[in-house]
Amino acid sequence: MLTTATAAENSLKNHPNLDYTSFVRIQAIMNSVGEACTDLKREYDQCFNRWFAEKFLKGDRNGDPCMETFRLYQRCVQKAIKEKEIPIDGVEFMGPNKEKPES
Amino acid sequence: MVKYFSNSTDIKSTWDHVVSAFWQRYPNPFSTHVLTEDVVYREVTADHRLFSRRLLMKTNRLPRWAEHIFPSGMSRSVYIVEDSIVDPINRSLTTFTWNLNHTTLMSVEERCVFQDSQEQPATTQLKREAWISSNVYGFSRPIQEFGLARFKSNQVKAMKGLEYALSNLQGEAPQRPLRDSVKDASEKAKEAAKSLASAAAAAPQKPQQYV
Numbered sequence: 507m508l509t510t511a512t513a514a515e516n517s518l519k520n521h522p523n524l525d526y527t528s529f530v531r532i533q534a535i536m537n538s539v540g541e542a543c544t545d546l547k548r549e550y551d552q553c554f555n556r557w558f559a560e561k562f563l564k565g566d567r568n569g570d571p572c573m574e575t576f577r578l579y580q581r582c583v584q585k586a587i588k589e590k591e592i593p594i595d596g597v598e599f600m601g602p603n604k605e606k607p608e609s
Numbered sequence: 610m611v612k613y614f615s616n617s618t619d620i621k622s623t624w625d626h627v628v629s630a631f632w633q634r635y636p637n638p639f640s641t642h643v644l645t646e647d648v649v650y651r652e653v654t655a656d657h658r659l660f661s662r663r664l665l666m667k668t669n670r671l672p673r674w675a676e677h678i679f680p681s682g683m684s685r686s687v688y689i690v691e692d693s694i695v696d697p698i699n700r701s702l703t704t705f706t707w708n709l710n711h712t713t714l715m716s717v718e719e720r721c722v723f724q725d726s727q728e729q730p731a732t733t734q735l736k737r738e739a740w741i742s743s744n745v746y747g748f749s750r751p752i753q754e755f756g757l758a759r760f761k762s763n764q765v766k767a768m769k770g771l772e773y774a775l776s777n778l779q780g781e782a783p784q785r786p787l788r789d790s791v792k793d794a795s796e797k798a799k800e801a802a803k804s805l806a807s808a809a810a811a812a813p814q815k816p817q818q819y820v
Binding site for chain 2 (some may be wrong): 530531534537538539544547550551559562565567570576579583584586592594597602603
């Protein structure tokens with residue numbers, strides 16, 4: 507379901523101290539698999555996209571400003587995953603890739 | 610029996626833009642079958658790589674003949690895992706995507722590697738590989754054919770979705786009717802594009818269209 511960008515998103519775009527604007531979309535949002543988690547997801551995504559373009563890609567290793575918003579979001583979404591019995595727990599990172607030949 | 614598929618395409622955007630757009634490509638007009646998107650794991654490693662896992666839920670669109678074969682109680686939702694590694698020092702993004710459920714019916718695994726093009730400036734090369742298999746007794750061949758056809762169709766949508774996200778990276782007005790074509794968006798992006806201090810010297814060009 508598409509929703510409109512909020513005033514908060516627009517003020518991010520016009521912030522005088524942030525030059526990441528060509529890397530971050532002002533965009534409609536996706537739903538989380540946990541219906542109650544969509545707002546937390548959006549907050550985290552906004553923080554991440556800014557940090558990713560402005561810090562991570564530029565090699566800045568100084569901390570992660572999104573830790574707290576990530577924690578809140580994860581608490582919500584992990585609960586939804588358990589409730590819906592989505593079989594993702596214990597699935598190894600890049601698991602199936604291990605048996606594939608290098609391209 | 611596994612069907613293998615691979616190809617290589619050029620995306621006329623810098624690697625930095627492509628990787629940023631990768632996280633922001635949903636929703637887009639070509640992804641109406643993707644219902645939910647969640648980051649469920651993320652970590653920056655000691656060697657400054659970003660490991661992430663995204664969980665996607667998609668609708669499961671089967672052809673009529675397949676719907677008759679499978680129990681009507683079968684979930685209409687497919688859960689997809691997308692694991693990825695961003696290496697900003699070597700400038701590569703590697704993703705591995707596969708479905709968590711409906712694996713007896715069909716297993717689709719895809720690996721993508723995004724890197725700077727060796728030949729063209731301000732261009733990103735995408736190498737993709739896919740492995741498609743089905744374990745349904747007696748039907749695995751038609752199901753694999755269907756799976757490959759749907760996979761190719763989804764690849765086209767995925768590329769259109771990524772191009773759409775790239776063309777919108779200049780922070781355009783948030784409301785876009787779903788009918789707007791990708792071409793329209795990229796014409797506007799071309800006018801509005803500004804070069805970045807860290808980008809390659811070549812000015813951004815109109816994104817390549819994939820039909």
